Amino acid sequence: MSRFAHMADIHLGAHRDPVLQHLELEVFSEAFDKCVELKVDFIVVSGDFFHVGIPDLGVVNHATRKMRQVLQAGIPIYVIYGSHDYTPNGTSVIDILDSAGIVTKIVNWKLEDGKIRLRFTTDPKTGAKLTGISARKIGLESKYYEVLDRESLEKEEGFKIFAFHSGITEFTPPQLSMIETVPISNFPKEFGYYAGGHIHQRGEFSLPSYGKVVFPGPLFTGYGKDVETTARGEKRGFYVVGFEDKIRSVDFVEIKAFDGAYFEFDVSGRNSMDAAREIQLGLDQLDVNGKVVVVKIRGELSGGKTSDINFSNIRATLLERGALYVYLNRHGLVSKEFSAVKVLGEDISVIESRVLKENAGALAVSNKSLSGDEGSLRATELLRVLKQGAKMNESKKNYLERMMASSVEILGLKKSLEATE
């Protein structure tokens, strides 16, 4: 029996905090070492390998060294782009690693008679046939699925793997409803395994004539929300899949990133002084030594200001008591006396997406692709790209040019600009 490992949403380089940075690279090394130890035949990474298209070179260096060891053990690494490691224009780190022979991109397609035709990459050792669709600008890859030549993919003989980086409408958990999804009917049938990415929640699904559909979830954590779920006990890791002509086994391999401690407190009905005291009492009883601590404070204070709760003090005390890292979430905290701000969500990405969606309708835009849902998706992507700072040694001019070019590409303005030149 042959076996392969399936990972997704590794998000290397996501963290600024040195403790999380260190854990992130350790988890990555551990996962790849585990693949060597388990003697898998190859590894599939379904996108968001890196957190950004052009990550810091230190992170790339660490990852490349580890991947070389895995390659030397005879294990090839097949990848697609995720929404994060895709660069709107220009070259992504994935392209460089592909050129260097460290990873192999398995997305090869051409447009023929208005249809997207995908080619397969055959793994030389096992004969498994791999193909897939990368993420583009967030969500916009769903258009590709609409014009996908599914018939030729379904006819292909052999054990086939379809890698993708999108939510599937039927399998997306309700709390992730703001993510644009692709209906399962737009996927080609008759693949043995559908290697998913993008959904940061582990899930295994089966459907007649579609085989096994798996989302491994993040290997470590890409966002603060992931730190929160891990601290609450969600297991992280990857899948090992056994196959011959068909799937024989699907096993989750846990990679434990850290011990977590989670504290949640709803302040509703209390004034700021009472709330602060109760939070302190609660935290005093929490075992935080050597742990990643997540503190989530929400609800509406009946009196006083939210700033009466001293969060920097809470953080400092927890670190003094031996916490490895403290993640504070108070996006859902408001005060009745100062309630001009309404709570839109308890997570930054949810808040951003709601604000953009709500306001997209209020704008008069002549360009259809900039209005409605597509408009808010483009705005989300624009926000993500503009959040990136300049790279080390990058001049201000080059940085501004890069931001400008990416923005023009995301807004889909390239053609009209060229036309006026």
Ligand SMILES: [Mn+2]
């Ligand atoms: Mn991701």
